[in-house]
Amino acid sequence: MAQLTALLVSLLTLVLSISGVISTTFTIINKCEYTVWPGILSIGRSPAMSTTGFALQNGESMTITAPTSWAGRFWGRTNCSQDSTGKFSCVTGDCGSGKIECSGNGSAMPATLAEFTLGGAGGFDFFDVSLVDGYNLPMKVVPEGGTDQNCPSVGCLADLNDSCPSELKVTSADADGNVACKSACMAFNQSKYCCTGAYSFPSTCKPSRYSQIFKSACPQAYSYAYDDKTSTFSCASANYTISFCPTRKFLTPDRITPIRR
Ligand SMILES: *[C@@H]1O[C@H](CO)[C@@H](O)[C@H](O)[C@H]1NC(C)=O
Numbered sequence: 379m380a381q382l383t384a385l386l387v388s389l390l391t392l393v394l395s396i397s398g399v400i401s402t403t404f405t406i407i408n409k410c411e412y413t414v415w416p417g418i419l420s421i422g423r424s425p426a427m428s429t430t431g432f433a434l435q436n437g438e439s440m441t442i443t444a445p446t447s448w449a450g451r452f453w454g455r456t457n458c459s460q461d462s463t464g465k466f467s468c469v470t471g472d473c474g475s476g477k478i479e480c481s482g483n484g485s486a487m488p489a490t491l492a493e494f495t496l497g498g499a500g501g502f503d504f505f506d507v508s509l510v511d512g513y514n515l516p517m518k519v520v521p522e523g524g525t526d527q528n529c530p531s532v533g534c535l536a537d538l539n540d541s542c543p544s545e546l547k548v549t550s551a552d553a554d555g556n557v558a559c560k561s562a563c564m565a566f567n568q569s570k571y572c573c574t575g576a577y578s579f580p581s582t583c584k585p586s587r588y589s590q591i592f593k594s595a596c597p598q599a600y601s602y603a604y605d606d607k608t609s610t611f612s613c614a615s616a617n618y619t620i621s622f623c624p625t626r627k628f629l630t631p632d633r634i635t636p637i638r639r
């Protein structure tokens with residue numbers, strides 16, 4: 379009887395998810411003291427999100443409903459501005475579209491990424507916070523209402539700007555000081571850091587001195603391409619909150635202002 383009930387429940391879940399009734403929402407919150415322009419890129423055959431880029435002032439949030447089986451990534455752009463010709467660009471995380479919307483363009487490295495595959499194997503959502511393309515902002519992903527034993531809050535809360543080794547540092551005159559930290563792959567373009575060529579296997583591409591700096595600052599985040607074991611998480615039927623500078627400022631929920639578009 380219990381088995382039959384379980385079967386019916388899973389059939390119902392399947393029907394609901396196929397018909398798109400179960401949907402996933404992402405709430406993006408900016409807790410940084412400055413404005414962040416989130417960017418969103420859909421990957422693979424995933425349908426696009428309703429928006430691919432917008433601005434969030436300190437304390438603002440935006441909730442987006444994802445298409446079924448969406449896969450893609452979120453990141454934050456900082457120090458964005460529009461020049462006299464109307465071209466929009468950012469000091470970090472720029473997507474090269476020239477506009478606030480990224481429209482299918484990804485982020486310029488370095489940028490901290492939150493990556494998702496919704497409704498993947500076994501119906502689970504898989505997600506991670508990645509420093510494989512470097513670091514620009516602290517980020518945290520908090521699943522809400524999800525199940526599965528491997529469904530924790532995941533983030534990179536450290537300020538890797540300052541602990542970044544000097545050979546990986548990105549500085550900007552526009553933003554007084556260190557604005558981001560490159561990955562070793564980006565800085566040196568060598569196979570052993572990029573996990574390419576002879577190093578394109580988990581058995582041959584090992585953590586480096588540089589990836590270990592990222593890993594010790596942010597143990598839950600991907601520090602190099604084959605860092606899966608400690609960096610991939612999964613939830614079933616969750617919604618997700620993604621925050622920038624999660625610990626920077628303590629904002630109570632009523633101080634978070636949803637924005638309307
Ligand atoms: C970004 O998108 C724009 C169109 O919105 C395109 O013209 C440009 O080449 C793209 N840039 C990159 C780096 O992909």
Ligand SMILES: *[C@@H]1O[C@H](CO)[C@@H](O)[C@H](O)[C@H]1NC(C)=O
Pocket residue numbers: 514515516537538539540554555556557558
């Ligand atoms: C990065 O470092 C600079 C200089 O120390 C600091 O002003 C900025 O707030 C840092 N950014 C983040 C996101 O931690």
Ligand SMILES: *[C@@H]1O[C@H](CO)[C@@H](O)[C@H](O)[C@H]1NC(C)=O
Pocket residue numbers: 401402403522523524615616617
């Ligand atoms: C996710 O958000 C939607 C829309 O707000 C809501 O209907 C649904 O119950 C939420 N799911 C969970 C698991 O909290």
Ligand SMILES: *[C@@H]1O[C@H](CO)[C@@H](O)[C@H](O)[C@H]1NC(C)=O
Pocket residue numbers: 412456457458552553
């Ligand atoms: C650039 O961003 C930093 C925070 O990372 C902020 O303190 C600074 O005011 C910004 N500068 C400009 C020109 O937007």
Ligand SMILES: *[C@@H]1O[C@H](CO)[C@@H](O)[C@H](O)[C@H]1NC(C)=O
Pocket residue numbers: 567
């Ligand atoms: C990185 O090195 C490869 C060859 O090892 C080269 O094909 C590629 O263009 C280089 N990329 C950059 C960004 O320099």
